[in-house]
Amino acid sequence: MQTKPQAKYLKNYQIPSHTVSNFELDVELHPTETKIKAKATYQCNREEATLRLDGVDLQLNTVRVNGEDFKDYVQEPTSLTLSNLPEKFTLEIENTISPSTNTSLEGLYLSEGAYCTQCEAEGFRKITYFLDRPDVLTDYLVTITAEKNITYLLSNGNKISEGKLPDGRHYTKWQDPHKKPSYLFALVAGDFDVLRDKFTTRSGREVDLEIFVDKGNLSKAPHAMTSLINAMKWDEARFNLEYDLDIYMIVAVDFFNMGAMENKGLNVFNSACVLANQQTATDRDYHTIESIVGHEYFHNWTGNRVTCRDWFQLSLKEGLTVFRDQEFSSDLGSRALNRIDAVMAMRTHQFAEDSGPMAHPIRPEKVIEMNNFYTVTVYNKGAEVIRMMHTLLGEENFQKGMQLYFQRHDGQAVTCDDFVSAMNDASGKCLNQFKLWYSQFGTPKIKVETEYKQNEQKFVLKLEQIHAASDPVAQPLHIPFAIELLDEEGNSLPLSINGHSVGSVLELTEHTASYEFENICKRPIPVLLENFSAPCIVEYDYHLTDLLDILKHASSDYSRWEAAQRAFILEIKSAVCSLEQQKQVNISEELLNVLASVLKEENTDKALISELIRLPNFDTVSAEFDCIPVTELVAIFKQFEQQIAAELNSELKAAYVNSIENGEVSAAAVAARSLKSITLYYLAQTPDSDVSSWLESNSTQENMTLKLAALKAAKSADHSSAEQLITEFDANWRHDPLVMDKWFALQACTNNDGAVELVKSLYDHPCFDKSNPNRVRALVGQFTRSNPAQFHRLDGKGYELLADLLIELNDINPQNASRMVTPFMSWQRYDQQRQSLIKTQLKRIAAIENLSDDLFEKVDKALNA
Numbered sequence: 001m002q003t004k005p006q007a008k009y010l011k012n013y014q015i016p017s018h019t020v021s022n023f024e025l026d027v028e029l030h031p032t033e034t035k036i037k038a039k040a041t042y043q044c045n046r047e048e049a050t051l052r053l054d055g056v057d058l059q060l061n062t063v064r065v066n067g068e069d070f071k072d073y074v075q076e077p078t079s080l081t082l083s084n085l086p087e088k089f090t091l092e093i094e095n096t097i098s099p100s101t102n103t104s105l106e107g108l109y110l111s112e113g114a115y116c117t118q119c120e121a122e123g124f125r126k127i128t129y130f131l132d133r134p135d136v137l138t139d140y141l142v143t144i145t146a147e148k149n150i151t152y153l154l155s156n157g158n159k160i161s162e163g164k165l166p167d168g169r170h171y172t173k174w175q176d177p178h179k180k181p182s183y184l185f186a187l188v189a190g191d192f193d194v195l196r197d198k199f200t201t202r203s204g205r206e207v208d209l210e211i212f213v214d215k216g217n218l219s220k221a222p223h224a225m226t227s228l229i230n231a232m233k234w235d236e237a238r239f240n241l242e243y244d245l246d247i248y249m250i251v252a253v254d255f256f257n258m259g260a261m262e263n264k265g266l267n268v269f270n271s272a273c274v275l276a277n278q279q280t281a282t283d284r285d286y287h288t289i290e291s292i293v294g295h296e297y298f299h300n301w302t303g304n305r306v307t308c309r310d311w312f313q314l315s316l317k318e319g320l321t322v323f324r325d326q327e328f329s330s331d332l333g334s335r336a337l338n339r340i341d342a343v344m345a346m347r348t349h350q351f352a353e354d355s356g357p358m359a360h361p362i363r364p365e366k367v368i369e370m371n372n373f374y375t376v377t378v379y380n381k382g383a384e385v386i387r388m389m390h391t392l393l394g395e396e397n398f399q400k401g402m403q404l405y406f407q408r409h410d411g412q413a414v415t416c417d418d419f420v421s422a423m424n425d426a427s428g429k430c431l432n433q434f435k436l437w438y439s440q441f442g443t444p445k446i447k448v449e450t451e452y453k454q455n456e457q458k459f460v461l462k463l464e465q466i467h468a469a470s471d472p473v474a475q476p477l478h479i480p481f482a483i484e485l486l487d488e489e490g491n492s493l494p495l496s497i498n499g500h501s502v503g504s505v506l507e508l509t510e511h512t513a514s515y516e517f518e519n520i521c522k523r524p525i526p527v528l529l530e531n532f533s534a535p536c537i538v539e540y541d542y543h544l545t546d547l548l549d550i551l552k553h554a555s556s557d558y559s560r561w562e563a564a565q566r567a568f569i570l571e572i573k574s575a576v577c578s579l580e581q582q583k584q585v586n587i588s589e590e591l592l593n594v595l596a597s598v599l600k601e602e603n604t605d606k607a608l609i610s611e612l613i614r615l616p617n618f619d620t621v622s623a624e625f626d627c628i629p630v631t632e633l634v635a636i637f638k639q640f641e642q643q644i645a646a647e648l649n650s651e652l653k654a655a656y657v658n659s660i661e662n663g664e665v666s667a668a669a670v671a672a673r674s675l676k677s678i679t680l681y682y683l684a685q686t687p688d689s690d691v692s693s694w695l696e697s698n699s700t701q702e703n704m705t706l707k708l709a710a711l712k713a714a715k716s717a718d719h720s721s722a723e724q725l726i727t728e729f730d731a732n733w734r735h736d737p738l739v740m741d742k743w744f745a746l747q748a749c750t751n752n753d754g755a756v757e758l759v760k761s762l763y764d765h766p767c768f769d770k771s772n773p774n775r776v777r778a779l780v781g782q783f784t785r786s787n788p789a790q791f792h793r794l795d796g797k798g799y800e801l802l803a804d805l806l807i808e809l810n811d812i813n814p815q816n817a818s819r820m821v822t823p824f825m826s827w828q829r830y831d832q833q834r835q836s837l838i839k840t841q842l843k844r845i846a847a848i849e850n851l852s853d854d855l856f857e858k859v860d861k862a863l864n865a
């Protein structure tokens with residue numbers, strides 16, 4: 001019998017038993033026998049003569065205390081406990097590890113011949129025995145030794161010496177002047193090409209910037225470098241924060257579990273989040289790279305200089321840093337489009353998580369495997385919580401709060417409460433009730449009722465906040481609820497209550513509240529939860545005509561998009577009813593007419609037009625149903641796309657033709673490509689000779705955004721050219737695995753009954769590799785997320801495909817397995833037949849031997865939901 005993994009609880013936090021100083025780490029690199037020597041001074045903090053160090057998969061060689069061999073220890077699978085120790089002592093430990101067999105991509109591992117590390121959250125314990133927790137900060141002196149063909153030997157901080165050894169090997173020595181927790185340690189060793197630049201900080205510090213990429217990829221690194229320089233400038237200008245070392249290094253590796261890692265002075269990145277040129281990367285990739293490079297850079301202050309006391313506080317650094325990277329992208333690009341992106345991420349992924357068995361507050365209270373909590377809740381909802389504080393305080397007070405936070409806590413490991421206190425104290429705004437956002441899970445619903453009193457010229461708005469039924473102790477939250485009242489032309493009406501003018505942000509703090517706006521001479525159109533001012537679901541019985549008025553006239557781009565999405569959702573919901581009654585399914589003429597005029601708007605950002613005419617995605621629509629009508633939704637999406645293509649044919653064609661782009665990366669060119677892509681996608685649904693030639697000409701474009709748009713359009717419409725285009729793409733790009741990921745993702749969206757077999761057969765494609773998370777996500781991740789018709793097949797073959805893979809990944813890479821299990825987590829949202837099919841697969845997974853903690857935690861929660 002396997003023992004059930006134990007959970008850790010926030011409420012049991014205790015300060016570390018020891019303080020660690022003068023940490024010296026010597027690493028002698030070898031693929032299967034890397035030798036690690038760790039030496040440090042330990043000083044006891046509590047009345048204890050024992051020291052329990054974390055360590056996993058380590059071969060222990062020697063233990064010495066104060067220079068003498070030491071035997072008074074107990075070694076267990078995940079720890080080493082030393083007893084009868086003096087109050088202060090030097091501990092030396094030698095152990096051996098095998099990077100080449102480490103496929104978990106945590107600790108020290110080999111990625112295509114390059115050594116690299118990933119220590120967050122608890123990977124350092126796979127390198128050596130240590131107090132592997134974020135509140136043990138120490139100074140690092142690291143020596144790396146390797147064969148001389150491994151050119152670069154890198155670690156955090158400054159290189160203080162390097163040289164050759166008599167046996168032909170070479171070494172480097174690195175000292176990090178900033179104390180740090182073990183999760184920020186990094187080591188990279190390999191043979192790379194390097195892109196170099198410099199940045200002079202506001203106070204005159206000259207910083208060397210270096211981006212290390214696989215040999216031959218140098219021409220794909222400039223965009224990441226530009227993004228880094230922009231991030232450094234922006235953090236000085238907007239947050240008054242300057243870089244604090246003389247060198248900043250980024251290394252791109254091919255095998256990586258997530259996007260990137262903010263190790264002090266030495267970021268390790270998934271190569272997909274660094275490498276780009278116009279031939280290989282889409283405009284979306286460019287945007288992602290900019291935001292991730294920014295995100296990791298911003299962590300230098302929000303995460304590294306001030307870090308987390310314990311992992312339950314993860315949102316302290318992640319929510320805040322996502323907020324900062326969103327602001328960076330918004331200040332550099334379009335604020336409205338970035339907001340749309342962020343809200344889409346919330347509605348597509350976070351709402352689903354919040355309503356399923358993995359629901360947790362942004363500061364979780366109970367965790368089995370910490371890696372399972374790098375979630376959209378901690379990150380994206382966490383960022384929304386920071387954004388709400390920003391809304392309540394305003395930019396000036398928010399920045400005062402940030403300054404106070406750094407004044408109080410620079411160099412410390414702190415809690416989310418410390419952050420909120422700094423905001424509270426700097427602004428004078430009481431955030432006591434607001435803090436509940438950190439401990440309460442679930443997506444609040446806000447039920448809205450309105451009444452227009454013609455005689456009194458008043459408009460009454462009633463709000464009620466409703467919390468998850470599964471949370472019996474839920475309390476009312478402090479919710480900034482932004483509104484606008486529009487007249488029929490879209491003019492914003494002044495708001496006043498009891499003779500006083502009021503701002504647009506209502507602060508809802510009770511279960512219910514009622515507001516009477518005066519001097520409203522005609523029934524206004526309410527814009528509710530403007531700009532998604534809180535991560536909530538609004539329940540309001542909107543009429544299509546109101547939504548269309550907002551879409552036509554509102555001055556806020558975000559409100560227009562929101563209205564378009566709501567209008568589509570109304571139409572889709574009514575189509576589901578029509579289908580059930582076996583009636584014809586149609587988008588109403590009124591909506592189509594407004595979309596037609598949107599397509600003709602000359603002074604509107606083309607990127608915004610693209611979003612206004614885009615149907616909401618499958619997950620956003622699914623969130624509207626207690627039981628997701630998969631088959632009906634798939635049919636309705638297809639029907640709507642075809643109807644838009646047919647009825648807006650001339651407008652779509654005109655928009656396509658007028659979207660002139662010049663192959664540049666400028667905002668205007670990106671917007672034009674975006675509109676070209678979506679119009680071509682619709683047009684391909686009812687092709688004619690014009691469209692066929694456009695598909696053809698785009699598919700031969702050098703520009704990857706346009707090329708891929710053509711392939712997607714052709715494939716989704718089953719156009720006669722699709723198969724040939726796909727075969728050519730494969731033949732042309734086999735040398736570039738990141739480009740092949742786009743091809744795998746396209747194949748995964750095959751919408752016919754051969755899809756499951758096709759995905760399986762692609763496991764044997766020469767570019768596919770199950771131990772590479774990018775490949776797995778591109779093929780199988782895309783299949784489960786973006787091919788609902790085939791993943792949710794009623795013969796259960798789609799589910800079986802995923803379970804088979806998870807069982808294999810459990811041994812190869814538990815973190816990746818656990819990420820990929822997500823589509824099964826919402827099994828209760830489907831019909832009985834699908835529920836039972838998914839449950840069968842979950843039980844199969846639960847029964848395997850050596851089930852990792854990562855998968856156990858999720859599968860167990862899913863089955864016991």
Ligand code: B3K
Binds near residue numbers: 120258261296371
């Ligand atoms: N802090 C890392 C994520 C680490 C994930 C560990 N499983 C990247 C980031 O959020 O910036």
Ligand code: ZN
Binds near residue numbers: 295317318321
């Ligand atoms: Zn982060």
